[in-house]
Amino acid sequence: MPVPGPGYSITVRVEAPPSAGAAGDLTTAVGRAGGVVTAFDVVESHADRMVVDISCNALSEEHSRSVTVALDALAGVRVRKVSDRTFLLHLGGKLEVSAKVAVRNREDLSRIYTPGVARVCLAIAANPEDARRLTIKRNTVAVVTDGSAVLGLGNLGPAAALPVMEGKAALFKRFAGVDAWPVCLDTQDPEEIIRTVQLIAPAYGGINLEDIAAPRCFEIEARLRELLDVPVFHDDQHGTAVVVLAALRNALRVVGKEITACRVVICGVGAAGSAIIRLLLPLRPADVVAVDVGGIVHAGRPDLDANLARVAALTNADGRTGSLVDAVRGADVFIGVSAPDLLAGADVATMAPDAIVFALANPDPEIDPLVAQRYAAVVATGRSDYPNQINNVLAFPGVFRGLLDAGAKEITDQMLVAAATAIADVVAVDNLNPSFIVPSVFDAAVAPAVADAVRRAARHEMA
Ligand SMILES: NC(=O)c1ccc[n+]([C@@H]2O[C@H](COP(=O)([O-])OP(=O)(O)OC[C@H]3O[C@@H](n4cnc5c(N)ncnc54)[C@H](O)[C@@H]3O)[C@@H](O)[C@H]2O)c1
Numbered sequence: 269m270p271v272p273g274p275g276y277s278i279t280v281r282v283e284a285p286p287s288a289g290a291a292g293d294l295t296t297a298v299g300r301a302g303g304v305v306t307a308f309d310v311v312e313s314h315a316d317r318m319v320v321d322i323s324c325n326a327l328s329e330e331h332s333r334s335v336t337v338a339l340d341a342l343a344g345v346r347v348r349k350v351s352d353r354t355f356l357l358h359l360g361g362k363l364e365v366s367a368k369v370a371v372r373n374r375e376d377l378s379r380i381y382t383p384g385v386a387r388v389c390l391a392i393a394a395n396p397e398d399a400r401r402l403t404i405k406r407n408t409v410a411v412v413t414d415g416s417a418v419l420g421l422g423n424l425g426p427a428a429a430l431p432v433m434e435g436k437a438a439l440f441k442r443f444a445g446v447d448a449w450p451v452c453l454d455t456q457d458p459e460e461i462i463r464t465v466q467l468i469a470p471a472y473g474g475i476n477l478e479d480i481a482a483p484r485c486f487e488i489e490a491r492l493r494e495l496l497d498v499p500v501f502h503d504d505q506h507g508t509a510v511v512v513l514a515a516l517r518n519a520l521r522v523v524g525k526e527i528t529a530c531r532v533v534i535c536g537v538g539a540a541g542s543a544i545i546r547l548l549l550p551l552r553p554a555d556v557v558a559v560d561v562g563g564i565v566h567a568g569r570p571d572l573d574a575n576l577a578r579v580a581a582l583t584n585a586d587g588r589t590g591s592l593v594d595a596v597r598g599a600d601v602f603i604g605v606s607a608p609d610l611l612a613g614a615d616v617a618t619m620a621p622d623a624i625v626f627a628l629a630n631p632d633p634e635i636d637p638l639v640a641q642r643y644a645a646v647v648a649t650g651r652s653d654y655p656n657q658i659n660n661v662l663a664f665p666g667v668f669r670g671l672l673d674a675g676a677k678e679i680t681d682q683m684l685v686a687a688a689t690a691i692a693d694v695v696a697v698d699n700l701n702p703s704f705i706v707p708s709v710f711d712a713a714v715a716p717a718v719a720d721a722v723r724r725a726a727r728h729e730m731a
Contacts, residue, residue, distance in 0.1 A: 270327055270653070271304075271327075271653060272302065272303055272304045272324070272325035272326050272327050272331070273325055273327075273653065274306075274325055274353075274354075275354060276325065276326040276327060276328055276329065276331065276332055276354070277306065277323065277324070277325050277326070277352075277353040277354060278323070278324060278326060278332045278335070278336070278350055278351065278352055278353060279307075279321050279322070279323045279350075279351045279353055279356075280321070280322050280323075280324075280335070280336055280339055280347055280349075280350050280351075281311070281319065281320070281321050281347070281348040281349040281350075281351075282294065282319070282320055282322060282339055282340075282345050282346065282347050282348060283317050283318070283319055283345065283346045283348060284317065284318055284319075284320055284342075284344065284345045285316075285317060285318075285344040285345075286313070286314070286315070286316065286317060286318050290318070290344075290345075291308065291320070293342055293345075294308075294320065294322055294339060294342070294345070295308065295322070297338045297339050297341075297342055298322065298324045298335055298338065298339065300338065301331075301334050301335045301337075301338035302326075302327065302331060302334075302335070303324040303325065303326050303331070303332075303335040304324055304325045305322060305323070305324045306323045306324055306325055307321070307322070307323035308320065308321075308322055308323075309321045309322075309323075319348070322339070323353065329352075332350070332352070336350050358431055361430075361434055362431075362434040362435060362437075362438050363434050363437055363438065363449075363450075388402050399470070400473065400675055403471075404447065404471065405470075405471060405472060405473050406473050406672060406675070407445070407446060407447050407473065407672055408446075408447045408448070408449065408471065408472050408473055409440060409446055409447070409448040409449075409472060409473065409474040409475070409476050409668050409672075410448070410449060410451045410465070410468065410469075410471075410472045410474075410475050410476065411433045411436050411437055411440075411448050411449065411450050411451060411476045411478050412451045412453065412461075412465055412475055412476065412477050412478065412480075413426065413429045413432075413433055413450075413451070413452055413453065413477070413478045413479045413480060414426060414429075414452075414453050414455060414456045414461055414479075414480050415427070415428060415429035415452060415453075415456075415479065416456050416479070416480055416481040416484070417479050417480060417481035417482075417485075417504070417539070418432060418479050419432060419479070419630070420629075420630050420631065423456075423481065425454075426452035426453055426454050427452065429452055429478075429479055430450055430452050432478070432479060433450030433451075433452060433478060433479075434450055436448065436450075436476070436478060436503075436664075437449060437450055439661055439664075439665060440476075440664070440665050440668065442665075443661065443665035443666070443709075443714075443715045444665030444666055444668065444669035444715045444719065445669065446665060446668050446669055446672065448476065448668075451465075451468065456484075458484050458487055458488050458491075461480075461488055462488055462491050462492060462495070465492055465496075466492070466495050466496065469496050469498060472498060473498055473671075473672045473675075474498050474499045474500075474501065474668050474671055474672060475492060475496065475498060475499070475500045475501070476501055476502075476503055476664065476668065477489055477492075477500065477501070477502040477503070477504075478502075478503055478504065479504065480502065480504075481539075482538040482539040482542070482575070483538075483573060483574075483575050485502055485504070485505065485539055486542070486575055488502075489502045489505070493678065493679075497677045497678075498676075498677060499668075499671045499676050499677070499678055499679035500678075500679070501664070501667065501668070501671075501679050502539065502543075503660055503663075503664050504539040504540060505539045505540060505542065505543035506543050506547075506663075506679075506684055507660035507663045507664045507667070508539075508540040508543060508544065508605065508628075508658070508660055509540070509543035509544045509546065509547040509548075509684065509688075510547070510660075510662075510663040510667070510684050510687045510688045510691065511658050511659065511660055511662050511663050511688070511691065511706065512540075512544050512547075512603060512626065512628075512658060513544075513547050513548065513551075513684075513685065513688035513692075514662070514663075514687075514688040514689070514690075514691035514692040514706060515626065515648055515656065515658055515692075515705050515706045516548075516601065516603075516624070516626070517688065517689065517692040518692045518695055518700055518705035518706065519601075519624045519626075519646040519648070519705045520624070521697070521700055522645065522646055522700055522701065522702055522705060523622040523624065523645045523646060524622075525600060525622065527551050527552070527553050528551075528552050528553065528554060529554055529600075530553050530554055530600035530601050531553070531554050531555045531556075531557065531598065531599045531600055531601070531620075532548065532553045532555070532556045532557070532599065532600065532601040532602075532603065533556075533557045533558075533559060533592075533595045533596050533599045533601065533602045533603070534548075534556060534557070534558050534559070534603050534605070535558075535559045535560075535592055535595075535602065535603070535604040535605070535606045535610065535634060536559075536560065536604060536605035536606030536607070536629070537558050537559075537560045537565060537575070537576060537579055538560075538605070538606075540605035540628070541558065541560075541603075541605045541606070542575055542579065544603060544605065545558060545579055545582070545583065546681065547681060547684055547685060547688070549582055549583075550681070550685075553601075554600075555583070555584065555585045555586065556582075556583040556584070557583060557584050557588055557595045557599070558579050558580075558583050558584065559591075559592045559595050559606075560576070560606070561606075561607075563589070563590060563591050563592070564584065564588050564589055564590050564591070564592075564594065564595050565579050565580050565583065565584065566580055566584050566587055566588065566589055567580045567581065567584075567587075568587075568589070592610055592611065592615075593611075593615050593618075596611065596615055596616070596618060596619055597615075597618045597619070598618070598619065598620055599619050599620060599623070600619070600620045600622075600623060600624065601623070601624045601625075601626075602616070602619065602623070602624070602625045602626065602627075602634075602644075603626045603628070604625075604626065604627045604628055604629055604633065604634035604635075605628050605629065606629055606634060607629055607634070608629050608632035608633065608634065609632065609634070609635070609636075610634045610635070611627075611634050611635040611640075612635070612639070613635070613639040613640070613642055613643055615635075616635065616639075616640050616642075616643035616644050617643045619643070619644065622645040623643065623644040623645060624644060624645065624646045624647075625640045625644040625646070625647045625648075626647075626648045626649075626658060627640060627647070627648075627649050628648070628649060628650040628658055629650070630650045630651070631650075631651065633649045633650070633651070637649050637651075637654045645702060646702045646705060647702075648705065648706070655703035655704065656703065656704070656705050656706060657706070657709075658706065659706075659709050661709045662691050662706060662707065662709055662714055662718075663687055663688075663691065663718060665715045665718075666687065666690070666714060666715035666716070666717065666718025666719040666721075666722065667679075667683070667684075667687050667718060667719075667722050669715060669716075669718070669719035669722075669723075670683075670687075670718065670719040670720065670721065670722025670723040670724075670725075670726060671683075671722055671723075671726060673719065673723050674722070674723045674726035674727050674730065675730075676722075676726040676730065677730075680725075680729060682725055682729065683721075683722050683725040683726055683729075686721040686722060686724070686725040687718045687721055687722050689721065690717040690718045690720065690721035690722075691706065691707065691714060691717070691718060692706075693717070694707040694711060694713050694714050694717050695707050
């Protein structure tokens with residue numbers, strides 16, 4: 269059951285009587301309406317009244333309104349203003365540029381800007397590799413989107429995608445000290461996107477593609493990887509695949525199975541599912557069976573596009589056909605990156621003993637995790653309100669930190685596997701259990717471990 273959370277958090281400014289019981293009445297009213305009080309601040313106090321900011325978490329915008337109505341209905345209480353704390357946090361955006369150098373006097377000016385800077389420009393013109401040493405390039409990543417697949421919300425366009433890209437940039441900085449900047453493009457034409465990213469690439473040490481819909485994301489990424497001499501990484505694909513692989517590695521340790529003995533069902537063959545299959549196959553699972561909205565992916569299906577045809581050729585060794593329910597029967601692992609409510613407990617019950625279920629569709633998983641837990645040995649979701657959250661934040665900051673530090677010109681699957689192993693290994697074997705297969709996103713050991721693994725893999729490949 270969903271619980272009130274900080275995503276729907278409001279601060280209600282109310283005038284209330286200065287009585288001893290007023291505070292209790294206010295917090296009780298919020299509680300009765302199903303809200304959770306997180307702060308209570310008296311902002312004004314007078315002989316005849318007090319003004320209070322009462323902050324609380326709710327379930328939805330509609331629920332916040334009913335909490336406010338409950339407060340307003342109290343005798344002697346008047347709601348003055350309601351602030352949505354999430355919107356307050358976004359006022360004016362979430363990023364700014366700050367200079368690393370002080371411009372205190374004419375001398376500083378002459379070195380930071382003209383005439384001094386000219387010599388640095390000439391040095392880079394003579395040796396373009398010096399851009400990584402003498403400019404922001406070595407620590408800067410473009411977070412590029414066309415706004416075509418914003419979170420689970422769909423095609424909202426580039427402006428509406430900006431809050432997500434700003435948030436992503438904030439996470440890059442917070443977790444790995446990477447300076448990332450949103451680049452929201454007003455086009456959804458692959459050729460225009462490719463050309464634009466190519467044109468802006470000189471200032472960046474890496475390109476993080478974000479929220480670009482499948483299947484066009486595959487071509488855009490592949491072409492940019494060919495064209496650019498900096499790593500190109502589509503987080504919705506590879507960030508997800510890295511964290512899923514890490515979680516799977518530890519889940520298999522928990523149940524004592526080898527991947528080579530496991531049949532893995534991947535439901536969803538879009539951005540995330542395709543990348544998961546790509547990282548998984550070299551580990552040689554007994555079989556991988558992919559399922560999408562059209563059922564089990566097999567070579568005989570008439571509706572296969574290029575991506576699905578490639579998947580069909582590499583998976584489903586036994587030539588299975590049918591539905592998702594058919595696919596999971598007897599399977600050891602289910603990984604869902606598709607849509608809500610596709611499986612029932614009875615379906616999980618048909619899986620092999622000690623089944624592993626990753627139901628990652630957001631915000632509503634393929635199966636209610638509480639139901640899945642009754643039949644599976646390990647359950648993970650994409651949600652923060654259940655154990656084992658598969659969160660890309662575990663991967664992308666450290667991945668780019670490692671790539672930038674190594675001066676990598678490309679990113680390879682070997683680097684991604686190294687990142688996955690590093691994430692998995694942050695959880696000590698003694699700490700592993702069915703409810704703890706991935707470290708917390710706030711575990712300070714994660715990003716440095718991932719960065720170190722990627723840096724080593726990159727340097728090894730560049731040697
Ligand atoms: N860390 C995470 O938890 C995480 C990471 C990435 C994606 N996701 C979630 O995974 C889902 C897919 O993301 P994506 O970017 O790959 O999307 P996508 O649109 O690229 O792909 C969706 C895939 O799901 C399939 N699908 C849709 N309805 C289906 C159904 N009824 N039965 C079987 N398959 C069905 C589609 O055919 C398609 O292959 C989303 O809900 C997303 O939020 C979670």
